[in-house]
Amino acid sequence: MASRTLPKLRQVVLNDVFTQAFEQARQKPLDLTHNQQVARLYRKSLRVLLSWSIHRKTFNEEATTLRARFDEARGCSPAKAARLLREGHEELLEFTHPDPYCLPPMPGGSKHMRYSPLPREICFTDGNYPADAPDYYINPDWSICKPETGKSAIGSVLVDFGKKNME
Structure with a gap:
């Protein structure tokens, strides 16, 4: 009988762990006036x-x-x-429109990540970067990453392709 409850216990723990990880990555709603x-x-x-x-x-x-x-x-x-x-x-x-219009470069758009820039490590394998090479990375919403963290300025970005937006 104990062996039957163990898999359910693991499933609950794993679901709880994934839920906690998701809640940490997701942006918290603001208290608005x-x-x-x-x-x-x-x-x-x-x-x-x-x-x-x-x-x-x-x-x-x-x-x-x-x-x-x-x-x-x-x-x-x-x-x-x-x-x-x-x-x-x-x-x-x-x-709300069932298939809302979204800008072509945004998630769900026809040009989303069509010509995404290659990482510098691939372009310059020897590590000699030209002086005019950009030293920033681009987020999925095409905004420039913060240099100190390499992430978006607003936190982690989750792209919901069903809703065609980012959370």
């Missing part, structure tokens, strides 16, 4: 609107309507503001 939450909701709403709009003129008209909706709720009571924010997130989730 109400104004920051509203600003992020507005920007995300504009991105979702851009995914649905074909022409720039249509996007500008709809963006003006969206801005008017945000402006008319300005200065309301905190309880109503919390309710409107929750409803805004629900509406954003409802109208």
Whole structure:
């Protein structure tokens, strides 16, 4: 009987270890003020609107309507503001495009890592780097790594190809 419980115990421990490693690598959510939450909701709403709009003129008209909706709720009571924010997130989730547009060099884009730079060690096997050779590395989101750590300036980057974004 003890042999039957041992594999389950190992599985639980391994799952726990992997969960802990994932939580350490994942960026922690920030505690945002109400104004920051509203600003992020507005920007995300504009991105979702851009995914649905074909022409720039249509996007500008709809963006003006969206801005008017945000402006008319300005200065309301905190309880109503919390309710409107929750409803805004629900509406954003409802109208999210099933296949949103993403920039070609970003994860999920058609040019993602198409011409990724080779490491310097491969280009210059003898170790003699030219004076004008770049001495930095590029992250998956094409931002330059911090020189002291060799990693992204914002921490570890996990690329979610299903959502076509980075966490």
